[in-house]
Amino acid sequence: MIAENISEIKKRIWEVCKKVGRNPEEITIVAVTKTVPVDKIKEAINAGIYDIGENKVQELLEKRNSIENVRWHFVGHLQTNKVKYIVDFVYLIHSVDSLKLALEIEKRAKKINRIIDILIEVNTSGEKTKYGVKPEEAIELVRQISERCEFVRIKGLMTVAAYLPNPEDVRPMFRLLKQLKEEIEKFNFKNVEMKHLSMGMSNDYLIAIEEGATIVRIGTAIFGPRNQKVK
Template identity: 40%
Template sequence: MPIGAQYLEVAAHLADVCRSCGRDPHDVKLIAVSKTVEAPRIQEAIDAGAHVFGENRPDQIMDRHARYPHEEWHFIGNVQSRRIKDIVPCAALIHSVYEEHHLARIERAAQEAGKVQDILIEVNVSGEESKGGAAPQEVPRLLRATEAFDHVRVRGLMTMAPQGDLDVAERCFADLRELRDRMRVEWDSPDAAFLSELSMGMSEDWERAVAQGATMVRIGRAIFSEDFA
């Protein structure tokens, strides 16, 4: 199936899942994860209506942002201190912030770029050693740390669930939503966008994430792979 048709199929299925959960499809953003995809295939997705993309390497987001500056680019990979200056000018949103010492570097890069950098705090809800992210109990400390910076804005939380068991994945998604809700009550921020986003769910488990309140799903293989079923 052509890339454009696959994108449209995923987008239509996402809308159906939202409606079945009693949610407005416009409240869930479909992020096309293009990290292993060549530029012509990205163009096919754009032609079909995709305008939000996720990249996990600095060189890739720099290249893609330069090629397609009118599209929305999210950084979803591991944040390295030395590459923050490259990521910030290109990223509408950084999904994977969890090291406190990165905040000052993001602040400086955002100030130099003349922007406020929106970020998500990555949370390792499952506790898997192989996954990055802050432990849930560390999130309040990170939120307090961001208050020192004028060019960093926390928009929400992100997690990656364990693969292979959809029920376990859904529990992780529910736990992230509950953590976000507790933090919003404790902070009582006047900013309506504060902690408004939940980035959770990928090609294998995004339906469960939507059921638990995801506002962003990160889908790559279901859009770009010919082998995904």
């Protein structure tokens, strides 16, 4: 079932890319594996998934011991005191939304002489329950990180759109993120390459791709409803 789900997702991505004139190879599927058991994750890997996203540091560390040859993405809210546990291996941190967090990543990365790629999380929905820098403060945060960090590279932006019954209604949130990306690109900040827009989840990833997403974070559409505990 997981392999079939992935095949269907890839087919839909190919179709929407053809519709809007994009190359499907530009799109990275990050399988979000919160509460998903290791055996199910391995099924997804066998079906051609190479990028795995986790929301919790502890769960990521536990799974990492059992899963090889993947790129680990951290997609949840990252506390500064947890940075040290993932900085030596994580491929991309999607959820940096403060200078304090960026400076902690910088400190830990410098200690091990490793460049860490991050995305800036932007709260495009305005929901108080969501993390992310306010859109109007995003450029200033990028500037500060660029000026103060040598071992942190900003590779783009991320957002978690509002969960709405009609996916079309989230389109403005994705457009806002893309507009911010284009504005930031004009500044030519040091160590900043606006390569990625991480936006779109199981219910709205096709809309996100139409609006410029390069990374989609998909959990339920691959693994089904989250009703299992990690084993």
